[in-house]
Amino acid sequence: xxxxxxxxxxxxxxxxxxxxxxxxxxIRERDARPIVWMIAFxxxxxxxxxxxxGQRGVDLITSGTAAGIGIGIGVLILPxxxxxxxxxxxxxxxxxxxxARAIAEEGRELDVSDMPRRPSGRIERDAAxxxxxxxxxxxxADPNDWRxxxxxARAYDYAGDRSRAREMMKRAVAQYRGRA
Numbered sequence: 756x757x758x759x760x761x762x763x764x765x766x767x768x769x770x771x772x773x774x775x776x777x778x779x780x781x782i783r784e785r786d787a788r789p790i791v792w793m794i795a796f797x798x799x800x801x802x803x804x805x806x807x808x809g810q811r812g813v814d815l816i817t818s819g820t821a822a823g824i825g826i827g828i829g830v831l832i833l834p835x836x837x838x839x840x841x842x843x844x845x846x847x848x849x850x851x852x853x854x855a856r857a858i859a860e861e862g863r864e865l866d867v868s869d870m871p872r873r874p875s876g877r878i879e880r881d882a883a884x885x886x887x888x889x890x891x892x893x894x895x896a897d898p899n900d901w902r903x904x905x906x907x908a909r910a911y912d913y914a915g916d917r918s919r920a921r922e923m924m925k926r927a928v929a930q931y932r933g934r935a
Contacts, residue, residue, distance in 0.1 A: 805834035883914040901930035
């Protein structure tokens with residue numbers, strides 16, 4: 756009598772659903788370190804740039820001329836705006852990752868692995884619209900659930916509507932924070 760196959764290993768003759776699940780799991784398990792290192796490098800580079808820009812602003816202010824002082828003050832404002840934008844972007848990214856992790860743990864991610872794609876890698880418009888219609892129905896049934904709001908934000912993104920995707924993702928983050 757043959758032993759039972761190991762349930763932790765995929766069936767070599769597995770169905771398309773098994774292979775799709777394995778592909779999705781592989782995508783989720785990608786090593787994020789290269790991305791984190793690139794973000795860290797860019798933040799450090801921007802900070803160096805802000806220091807240099809700040810020094811240039813101080814040099815302009817110490818020139819003593821009215822134009823130099825005015826331009827110097829304007830130049831000094833730029834590093835503060837840049838720091839604010841970096842902090843806001845990093846904070847939003849961390850919050851989005853937190854929601855993505857929670858959705859993945861619950862098994863409610865949108866599975867787009869089998870959807871037809873353009874040569875660029877984007878999902879075909881008709882398939883993205885069909886996915887959006889399905890997710891919109893879920894969201895309309897319970898718009899106060901952060902999970903549904905997160906899923907519709909992702910569906911907007913797949914459909915190519917970035918501004919609404921960002922708006923809904925902000926809403927999902929607010930709902931997630933307020934769920935306690």
